[in-house]
Amino acid sequence: MQTIHRNPNVMWREEADALARVQEALDRGDEVEETGTSVLFSGGVMLSLNFLGTEIWKLCDGRTMDGIVAELLPQFDVEEAVLREDVQAFLDELAAKGFITYAE
């Protein structure tokens, strides 16, 4: 089973102000997809992740895809198949940029 790992050379932080704004927006039922709540930096490349992206990123600590989806599913109002597809696409993008690695 593949496990997923953050590249230890990536520097990152959560943006506390943005996170607070997102949580308020979520409480109101607003869309938050466009708001970055974390910043990743590696090799001259900066990435801004939205709330879901940040939550996925934080779970890339050696878990499997199933483990990440199981952790996220109770937090988001979405069908498992849709979430799994979104998570996989996001992880593949991070892997292509070298921000995460897959291991057997």
Add this chain to the structure above:
Amino acid sequence: MELASPITIYWDLPSDADEPSGLLAIAADIIACRPLMVWITGTAPTLPDGFTGVLEQFREGSVSVILTIPRGAFESARGFGEQGLVRELLLAVDRVDQLDAEEWAETASVGISFAVTSRNWRELPDLVRQCPGYGITRLVLPMQRLYGDEPPFFLTVREQQELADALDSAAGASKLTLTIHDPFIWRAFNPGVPFPQGGCQAANTMIAIAPDGGVYPCPTLPVRLGTVGEASLREIIASAAKKELRQKLLEHPGACRECKELAECRGGCRGRAYVVHQSLEGEDPACW
């Protein structure tokens, strides 16, 4: 993305820093801003007393340090990488023949900081060709410091093409991990590849502290936003003056609005243009 607090802080040490408490106070001020990394540059032949304490403070604050020092100060920094005190150690050189130095021959983690000037830019192809032979895989072309009265350095369009052609012939840059801050020199090294940071990041992803404690949006943009010690760095970063400046930088220079290359260069280096025109509305002279 517009950030509330920068991810990168450039801190140029005073050349006469002999009292560690002042440096420790600035380090604490920096850590409070939660940057991901601090680029510390020292120009004195030895590191200040107690400097290891400053680095330990950054390590405890989970801030990565990239330390640039003169070649002569290398002995005082030996082992910093192994101790986890710096993420990178860069030795400042300004001529290719300075690569031929025994002191770092056995230190694989050391990189080179090569400040490009009107006197040495034609050495760049030789530099990238020769670095791997000395075991050097990391090369930084640092931003020019324009806090003082130094005239801005830039290559004309014709010189940029000359450099691009010479680099193409040298074919050595692929063996190096490069950091290039000048968008036009970037283009000479990476023809057809967009500059990774997009437009000017002054006062957004970066902020700079000059040797006299002055806080600037970028080492190359001499608009003083405040002084550490008189206000905290967090206060300066959250100030209206900084936000207003950032807002201006988000708008393209007036002189560039009709230019067909604007989508690619995004106004170039705003600091260099500011020094030349004394305004944020002028074009980067590297367009000339």
